[in-house]
């Protein structure tokens with residue numbers, strides 16, 4: 339998931355009158371009035387050739403016939419706030435979840451949708467819809483068998499796009515793309531690739547490993563060779579303290595009967611509870627993932643006042659959030675259900691803190 343023209347879109351949300359005409363977010367260096375570079379720009383400005391990183395003066399030249407263009411200074415605090423809100427939503431949709439920048443993250447959804455991608459586009463649509471409704475931002479999502487392909491897919495469907503690449507379509511999708519679309523092939527690398535006859539990603543398939551190694555060294559050669567084949571085995575990994583423990587199961591049959599669903603929630607509660615116990619941690623936030631018989635994915639979460647690692651508390655909260663959802667959607671039946679815990683702290687540190695306070 340990657341947010342569209344992120345900093346500029348944040349500014350459009352703060353001031354909707356700026357929509358529909360070129361809007362540029364600038365990093366002023368302060369040396370003279372217009373010295374500095376463009377951080378990013380909306381798509382209206384991009385139509386005039388504006389790109390991240392070009393001098394502000396150059397952008398002004400491109401837009402000199404568009405006096406309604408707006409140039410704003412960067413407000414990183416506001417963008418960080420927006421980012422936090424988006425990521426809090428996104429992490430409910432993947433397990434594991436990995437944030438890789440202010441405006442992008444990876445979601446492992448295999449445990450949620452299974453191996454055959456069934457329902458993956460609905461899941462992505464739900465995520466897009468929720469981010470748009472709650473925060474107001476549009477994003478683009480690529481769904482693929484690995485992170486490399488998902489990233490490239492999201493780049494090719496911008497803005498407000500959704501692109502699914504199944505295993506059988508990998509080479510057909512990758513090969514015609516220009517080589518610059520491959521992560522790691524920057525402005526300097528493009529002419530080097532070109533001198534080897536590589537203009538498209540597919541052209542890489544023609545070079546043998548020896549030739550690649552001679553030109554790029556062993557590590558990069560291996561990366562290019564694999565990437566051109568759509569191979570990438572780097573897993574989606576939770577980062578830092580934002581780790582989560584979760585489990586999703588399929589109900590024996592589609593149901594909206596809380597007593598029936600509870601038997602599955604009991605199983606899941608024991609599992610996530612035991613994983614907390616093993617690691618000696620307590621949680622603050624519990625979320626439920628609810629996948630309906632129409633393969634729409636919903637999530638609800640609750641942060642509790644005091645830390646917990648009780649089995650009873652997990653089950654209780656899980657049931658409560660599920661019941662609230664079922665009341666809001668009286669005609670909906672659930673097909674799969676999951677629980678996710680986050681906001682961890684080691685149980686030890688709590689003990690020592692309370693001892694200290696005594």
Ligand code: DCP
Nearest residue numbers: 340341342343344345346377378390391441496
């Ligand atoms: N950014 C920056 N300078 C750059 C590139 C990016 O300050 N040279 C900032 C501004 C962007 C944000 O990082 O809004 C995210 O970068 P992206 O590359 O994802 O670009 P955008 O989100 O702006 O546009 P896109 O719609 O292409 O994703």
Ligand code: CA
Nearest residue numbers: 340341342441
């Ligand atoms: Ca972006």
Ligand code: CA
Nearest residue numbers: 340439441442
């Ligand atoms: Ca990005």
